[in-house]
Amino acid sequence: MSTWANLGLQDSSSPLMEQLIFFHDHTLLILVMITVLVGYLMIMLLFNKYVNRYLLHGQTIEIIWTILPAIILLFIAFPSLRLLYLLDEINEPSITLKTIGHQWYWSYEYSDFTNIEFDSYMIPTNELSLDSFRLLDVDNRVVLPMNSQIRILVTAADVIHSWTVPALGVKVDGTPGRLNQTNFLINRPGLFYGQCSEICGANHSFMPIVIESIPV
Template sequence: MATWSNLGLQDSASPLMEQLNFFHDHTLLILIMITILVGYLMFMLFFNKFTNRFLLHGQTIEIIWTILPAIVLMFIALPSLRILYLLDEINSPAITLKTIGHQWYWSYEYSDFLNLEFDSYMVPTNELETNGFRLLDVDNRIVLPMNTQVRILVTAADVLHSWTIPALGVKVDATPGRLNQTNFLMNRPGLFFGQCSEICGANHSFMPIVLESSPT
């Protein structure tokens, strides 16, 4: 979960989030290099005494500043496309979880078992335990095994919602009348927190998600 003064991304708890972290760092490095180069060129342009009154066009420099950005974009686009395909890939899921967004709570169904479904509401502040997390704890957590391919089906009963757990790199829109799906694999035990990430009404901020990753 996000903590106070944490300016970076959350620690990854799935291989997919690790790839997203690597891509973030890769892209940020390229952007920093471009910023330094452009800043240096601008500095040299403003603080030198060289002038050329007869320069009409520079074909060589035009070729360079056309080809170099194209190469840089390739270095960003290829890893991005790879991750986009990984996001949509579903590898023989061992368990399926169906998630339904409501105003303003989540309901869950374990599709591989008969009559295993429950609603998950935020625990109000006045009922919160001493070691609980305000606006993040729920009365019924999702419990899923770690190191297991999980498929999640997401829809909504009323308005648009979005089921999101940042530590897993998962964000799926919950749309009424439409069934979206994705998959993930948790490679560490623990509690992972998320929230509805689509404005859905007055109590949009009070739709937390808590997923418990169990080693057994």
């Protein structure tokens, strides 16, 4: 769960999130190198008073600043494409969870079982226990097995919602009349918090998600 003054990403709890964090660090390193290089050149231009009066064109440097950005973009594009296909891959799921977004709560159905469905509402502040989190805890948590492939189907009953759990690297839009799916694997037990990530009305901020991962 993200805490106060946390500048980084949340701790990974799934292999996909580990890959996302690695790609973030990889891209950030490239951006830092570019920033340092451009900053150095700007400072040198400010303090360097030399002028070459005979320079009519710089073909070599034009070739360099055309080819070098293209190579840098390739170093970003190839890992990005790999990750894009990894996120879209659907493995053999051990369990399927159907999620329906409403204004402003979530409904869940365990599709592999008969008549297991429930609504999940945020617990009001005046009803919270001492060890609960304000605006994050719900009355009915989603319980999922650890180290199992889980498929999630997401839709909405009224307006567009987005089912998001950052620690698992999952963000799926829920669109009325459409089923979106993805899969993930939770590699450690615990409680994982998320929220709707698509503005869906007045109480958009008050429809949290809580996943409870248990070893089986």
